[in-house]
Amino acid sequence: MGVVSLKQADSTRAETLSIRRLQPTIGAEISGVDLTRPLDDATRDAIRAAVLRHKVVFFRDQDITRDQHLAFARQFGPIYTHPTTTGVDHHPQIHGITAADFAKHEQARKEAAAKAGQPDTAHEDKYHTDTSWRLVPAWGAVLRGVTIPEVGGDTIWVDAEAAYNGLPDDVKRRLEGLHVTHDFREALNKVGRDYPIVAHPVARRHPETGATILWVNYSQKPQILGVELAESRELLTLILNQYKRPEYQVRFSWRPNSLAFWDNRAAVHYAVRNYGDFPRVVERVLIADQAHYADL
Template sequence: MSAVLNETTRAKTGTLTVKQLEPTIGAEISGIDLRQPLSIEQRDEIKALLLKHRVVFFRDQPINHEQQVAFARQFGKIYQHPNTRRTETRFDASTADSHRISAAETRKVYKVTSGRWHTDTSWLVRPAWGAVLREVDIPEVGGDTVWADGHAVYESLSDELKEKIADLYVVHDFQSALKRVELDYPIVAHRLVRVHPETGEKILWLNFSQNPSVIGWDRAESAALIAELERVYAKPEFHVRFKWSKHALAFWDNRAGLHYAVSNYGDYPRELERVLVEDFDALPHY
């Protein structure tokens, strides 16, 4: 699969229209019908655009569940999340290939009323590399999702702070949620600064929603560092904010940064469907 999009490839397969949204992150892609299988050229072009822009968006794509899964499957094996549930009762939830993300369920089960910067499945030794998120039921106003460029965040740090965090590992603790679905999985830790396996960029990578703590550090010192890094991630200079619309789809590189679901729509049930694409290497990326 092509990792770099050059001008020759663009001229040869130039069926896509690409609108860059921010200097380092985010692009909207049009000129394609995602209900149809991708050609190899289209798949490679989308993958290259994803590596360049971190997250890409498609609008006016009236695809169903099966078509969403088929699109994601062209980029790798589908990861079946343990919290997955399917609304179609003829399917067994234990073999489901998508995850309904419901605000109503999140408020009920997790008692969460506001978002946190996070990356998906970081509690795994090998987290999913990609995610495809489809609009199902969105509020008329509000409920945006924000993505942050983890490389730009890292590059913004002082040389002193970069040196300080260069060799640190951070805990990603998802145990409370895993116990609810009776999954026995150990608590894992990942490098705080990871090297992207395809672009070679350094990424500041941690999950603020999973009780992060620095291995080997005093609790207070660890908490202070994590709070400092969260303030950097919150800077809008590193963000692209996507306003959902009917039949919209987002596809992001889960290794390239974090995202944040904006909770500003009251009691609306806001629901989206997510398909995760497994990491394709045999070993974690460190």
């Protein structure tokens, strides 16, 4: 598959395609394309280049079906079916992310913490990247707004390359050669699956752009190997504080029929849960790195 250069991604117009930056290093809104129809090669390549350049891109007013959601994502690689996904309306590859499921998950976390005599961590910041527990994580994700509150429920994406570049040189030196584990076994075991704990570099090299990415998933019990636990916690706090800096972020306010398409290797994200008991629903499709990596 051909790829438009990253420099071109700011100004490329494949037919009527228009790409508008939202922040200096992360986020762009794409218009002039109808996602109900298959993309021509030039448009597909321009969108892919924009995802690489801007880490996350957004589309508005795309009234697409679930089949069209899958078809759009499939043009950028093989679809990855997450083992904990039950599917939506006979679409096993679509993960419905609902407010109700989140509430049940958080309640279970609180009860488990109380039973273990540990502090309640249900409301910790959960900046994360999807499938980081896998040896070869998904490269991309396409999220569609389905049932969206009038206000609230935004999603924040963080430029993990800029977050790394903004670290003091002494912290970069401390991170050299260190790896982080992400433990997803509890959720996998509940659906009868298991997967060994794998470790990825904390400062991870992007396989396509070559950029160094600060890559930690705070939703999956991260631990940095090769250092004392106290130092692991210290470094994880330093990294989390980088993620929280507004200059590395783009914040997207959802509307129905909005889509976000992001490079899962270059950005971490955080769902803002400030919409009370509104039954918010978004639906996600994951794109595997390569076909022969889909099950790794």
